[in-house]
Amino acid sequence: MSDLVFDAVSVRYGGRRGLTAVDRVGLTVPSGQVVGLVGESGSGKSTLARAAVGLSPISAGRVLLGGVDVRELPRRPPLQMVFQDPYSSLDPRMSIGESITEAIPRGVLPGRAARRDEVARLLELVNLDPDRAGHLPGRLSGGQRQRVALARALAGRPEVLIADEITSALDVSVQGAVLNLVRSVQRRLGLSMLFISHNLAVIRYLSDVVAVMYLGRIVEVGPAEQVLTDPRHPYTRDLLAAAPSATSSLLGTGSDEATADAEPADPHHPPGGCRYHPRCPVGPLVRTDRELCLQVDPAEDAAHRRHSAACHFSDNELTIPRGANAS
Numbered sequence: 001m002s003d004l005v006f007d008a009v010s011v012r013y014g015g016r017r018g019l020t021a022v023d024r025v026g027l028t029v030p031s032g033q034v035v036g037l038v039g040e041s042g043s044g045k046s047t048l049a050r051a052a053v054g055l056s057p058i059s060a061g062r063v064l065l066g067g068v069d070v071r072e073l074p075r076r077p078p079l080q081m082v083f084q085d086p087y088s089s090l091d092p093r094m095s096i097g098e099s100i101t102e103a104i105p106r107g108v109l110p111g112r113a114a115r116r117d118e119v120a121r122l123l124e125l126v127n128l129d130p131d132r133a134g135h136l137p138g139r140l141s142g143g144q145r146q147r148v149a150l151a152r153a154l155a156g157r158p159e160v161l162i163a164d165e166i167t168s169a170l171d172v173s174v175q176g177a178v179l180n181l182v183r184s185v186q187r188r189l190g191l192s193m194l195f196i197s198h199n200l201a202v203i204r205y206l207s208d209v210v211a212v213m214y215l216g217r218i219v220e221v222g223p224a225e226q227v228l229t230d231p232r233h234p235y236t237r238d239l240l241a242a243a244p245s246a247t248s249s250l251l252g253t254g255s256d257e258a259t260a261d262a263e264p265a266d267p268h269h270p271p272g273g274c275r276y277h278p279r280c281p282v283g284p285l286v287r288t289d290r291e292l293c294l295q296v297d298p299a300e301d302a303a304h305r306r307h308s309a310a311c312h313f314s315d316n317e318l319t320i321p322r323g324a325n326a327s
Ligand SMILES: Nc1ncnc2c1ncn2[C@@H]1O[C@H](COP(=O)(O)OP(=O)(O)OP(=O)(O)O)[C@@H](O)[C@H]1O
Pocket: 013, 014, 019, 021, 039, 040, 041, 042, 043, 044, 045, 046, 047, 048, 267
């Protein structure tokens, strides 16, 4: 088992008028651990995750697994991804058994009986009755489809699982069961996981490490409990303050005012200096001129586990009034 390392990874879409969706990101998913990736829509979470499995174009930097560039890994790489939409991820004409069989790497299990046994094992692993192997996905609920998608991902016996909003398209009533399943499978198999979610309560439940993304950058990373209870970056604080109930009650806050008036971030035109400065309440509180925040980019390499934040003032003990935005 090995660490998954994003080493100064950039992803650019489009030509000269395109955008840099991921900008020199450094992040480590330590072997056997879950890194929760949060950040608002458009911050580049999916793009970063997809870069690891070759689905978004790496324009600079490298993604390494055990020190090997993932672009040089074998055709069925030891990284597998599960996506948000369980309805489009399965071929409606194939039985779920066939779908899973197809995902078993060629040559690994020669013989139909061995493959059938493996399908039964995988279905049991995701808490589905192996007798359902002959069913078409049309007969399955969203939650059951997501279990099949997970079984497919596990068929390649991966080291790393990348999960992109895997419960957000599901009925609320089954989200918890799917999350429990993912967590127990991750622990049982000792998988490393990069887990993307908008939902901070979900992130908190699953993650050992939390990384926060804003406008293509990791702005804060650290042990989950620390980041979620003692956030160092103003963006993380705003994100936590804006979150409904579970996490905000955890923090003793509960407002969505903090980011309510904020301009949406535009990845086509990221601001100079600190990318968060147009929305940040901190700079004006500590410096009247804000020059540092306007001129100097505090981005730092976050490819390590200690708690770090790309903010000039992250070490300051600040009491930030809720809803205090930069004017
Ligand atoms: N294939 C693509 N071509 C061009 N631009 C893209 C492409 N995919 C994503 N983008 C842009 O890249 C930026 C980052 O998108 P991305 O989907 O990675 O963000 P995200 O944080 O995962 O958002 P969400 O939570 O909404 O999925 C956005 O501005 C998006 O419009």
